[in-house]
Amino acid sequence: MKETPLSTCERTALTDMVECGLRHDRRGFLEARDTTISFGREYGSCSVILGETRVLAQVTCEVVEPRASRPSEGKLSIAVHLSPMAAPHLEPGGGGGSEVDALQQVLERNIKESRCLDLESLCIRAEESVWQLRVDITVLNHDGNLCDASNMAAVAALRHFHRPDVLVEEDGRVTVLSHATSPPVPTFMRKVPVCVSYALVCPQEDKCLVLMDPTHVEERVMTGKLVAGLNPHGDITSLVFPGRVALKKEQIMKCLEHAFRRAKIIAEMVQQAVEDDLQTRATEDRPSGFRDKLVSDEEYKRQRFTHLMATKVLTLPTESTEAAVPMEEEPSAPEEQDPANETTTNVTATSTNGLVDTPDDLEESRTTAVIASVTKTCKNKKKKVKKTKDVKMESDSEEEQQQTLLTSQDLQ
Amino acid sequence: MGSNFRAPDMSEGDPTVVLPGDLILEYDPEKTQDRIFLGPGLRWQDKTITATKCGLLRKTPKKIYFVDSQQKRYVPEKRDFVLGIILKKRGDFYMIDIGASMAATISYLSFENASKKTRTELDVGDLIYGKLIVANKHMDPELVCIDSYDRAVGMGRLPDGGILFTVPLHVARLLIKPDNPFLHNISKKVTYTIVVGLNGRVWVKTAREGEMVAVMNAILLLEVMSEEEANKKVLKVLESFI
Numbered sequence: 001m002k003e004t005p006l007s008t009c010e011r012t013a014l015t016d017m018v019e020c021g022l023r024h025d026r027r028g029f030l031e032a033r034d035t036t037i038s039f040g041r042e043y044g045s046c047s048v049i050l051g052e053t054r055v056l057a058q059v060t061c062e063v064v065e066p067r068a069s070r071p072s073e074g075k076l077s078i079a080v081h082l083s084p085m086a087a088p089h090l091e092p093g094g095g096g097g098s099e100v101d102a103l104q105q106v107l108e109r110n111i112k113e114s115r116c117l118d119l120e121s122l123c124i125r126a127e128e129s130v131w132q133l134r135v136d137i138t139v140l141n142h143d144g145n146l147c148d149a150s151n152m153a154a155v156a157a158l159r160h161f162h163r164p165d166v167l168v169e170e171d172g173r174v175t176v177l178s179h180a181t182s183p184p185v186p187t188f189m190r191k192v193p194v195c196v197s198y199a200l201v202c203p204q205e206d207k208c209l210v211l212m213d214p215t216h217v218e219e220r221v222m223t224g225k226l227v228a229g230l231n232p233h234g235d236i237t238s239l240v241f242p243g244r245v246a247l248k249k250e251q252i253m254k255c256l257e258h259a260f261r262r263a264k265i266i267a268e269m270v271q272q273a274v275e276d277d278l279q280t281r282a283t284e285d286r287p288s289g290f291r292d293k294l295v296s297d298e299e300y301k302r303q304r305f306t307h308l309m310a311t312k313v314l315t316l317p318t319e320s321t322e323a324a325v326p327m328e329e330e331p332s333a334p335e336e337q338d339p340a341n342e343t344t345t346n347v348t349a350t351s352t353n354g355l356v357d358t359p360d361d362l363e364e365s366r367t368t369a370v371i372a373s374v375t376k377t378c379k380n381k382k383k384k385v386k387k388t389k390d391v392k393m394e395s396d397s398e399e400e401q402q403q404t405l406l407t408s409q410d411l412q
Numbered sequence: 413m414g415s416n417f418r419a420p421d422m423s424e425g426d427p428t429v430v431l432p433g434d435l436i437l438e439y440d441p442e443k444t445q446d447r448i449f450l451g452p453g454l455r456w457q458d459k460t461i462t463a464t465k466c467g468l469l470r471k472t473p474k475k476i477y478f479v480d481s482q483q484k485r486y487v488p489e490k491r492d493f494v495l496g497i498i499l500k501k502r503g504d505f506y507m508i509d510i511g512a513s514m515a516a517t518i519s520y521l522s523f524e525n526a527s528k529k530t531r532t533e534l535d536v537g538d539l540i541y542g543k544l545i546v547a548n549k550h551m552d553p554e555l556v557c558i559d560s561y562d563r564a565v566g567m568g569r570l571p572d573g574g575i576l577f578t579v580p581l582h583v584a585r586l587l588i589k590p591d592n593p594f595l596h597n598i599s600k601k602v603t604y605t606i607v608v609g610l611n612g613r614v615w616v617k618t619a620r621e622g623e624m625v626a627v628m629n630a631i632l633l634l635e636v637m638s639e640e641e642a643n644k645k646v647l648k649v650l651e652s653f654i
Binding site for chain 1: 485497499509511513535536537538539570572573574575576577615621622624625628629632633635636637645648649652653
């Protein structure tokens, strides 16, 4: 089934309102929707509700042969399932689709390639048998910001997961012990990777507003998106920046600063949720699972309205956009159009999916609308860029150096 | 009601629950002078009327029968007023998305004062409020923006600057129910223009953006609350926004 076309009315209404500092659900620009993390009856099954977006992650494990290149490391695979259940326009079967691929890529970068999970602890016998963990992420309802929700679900599920203990006999036979005979072993996860998405809505050519945790409508209207994968320790594991937007360096830095603050909150929330559940699980004979914890959509909406009625909007910013605009708002346009600044201010453009813009072309055309997609991975540890709040203090030359480093990396 | 009406008691206040396949009444237009209209969820075949959906069987004083059920996907029904989005132009027709499984069509001549020379130009993404004149399972649905006297009576392209959102179908029906004070309650606080399509699309326009969001959220109340409760709370929601 085809997706309902986006009418001009919806598009202009949303951009106009965002310009006035108002979102459809009266959230602040940098306010996320309510997040609920709940765990199922089994280890490693976790559901995350982010507004009306619902994601279910389930971790399973099996004993497999390790890769020849890494004989003492376990394996981790992540699979995303987007079915028409999530949104009617999605193709059944789950396979293919750019949305699935993009989501999967972000998750793999954040969780797998950031090496937050200690794969060596999953080794049973080097070169013979290792554990393979498989994270299945099923999107139950799609109301925007799938990246954040599925990342959160996957991480919480992995942290929650306990694999069965094994017994290695002298002749090399491996026996997997049931949970009843020996206590299960928790997975060891050093860091909590977090994904934070920002929608970039441009009401005018030279103005760009940043909305955190976009809903589906906002995602459809937005001009570009900034998805940052990071962890509260100050590492950026991925940065995807698709769409036709030019952002200034400072804006991106501000976004990232905010993302780090948000990452801290989410990481704590995930850790807390996992710990709480494991504690209650220890006391119960039979965990209740999702039964008592899941909230129906209707209930959620009711709560939202009750909350709305309880809190009055402080000042409805109709006249002064300045008041409504959060700190992420781009200060002014003229600087951006200044050709002298341009090469340094624009994040150097690289390839998006399919569209390839070489930096040379861009310099020639000097367009402000840059198709930019900066993807940093810390695949190569030497190139891992540490960006913390003190990054502001760094001199420009250093930053430029970093950027060139990143570009060269991207173009590889 | 004629004697051949075998239906359960269909007095106004107390709707009965019907399931697909339930016999509603026997109706033979040759034998009776009573003329009735069938709305969504009912079907007339072999001189009997049966339900095709589960829900509450309702009847209006004008002898319109329909099954009131909760659903979000619109199934085109003749004589329904719907809100559509222009998809593309195809020859003498515009293709319109009305939220149904098939795109609807509208001839460029079915607008007020339209002729072959003065045709109404519509762009992709424009909103159209029209009435369905063809809706059956064998043909593409067709819309018109004029009544039988060639007048627009409010139909046609909607002006710029409103807000469009989707509600479940029963909410759309509830909104336009004549005795529902809900919209009047909203108008106590906000002056607004509203267009409700039976396909669950609602378009609202007010002078200020903030009010539009307020009205939108107020209408969304109906989705989770009963009519009475929503009527009580609507002003509070509006106040919280304005």
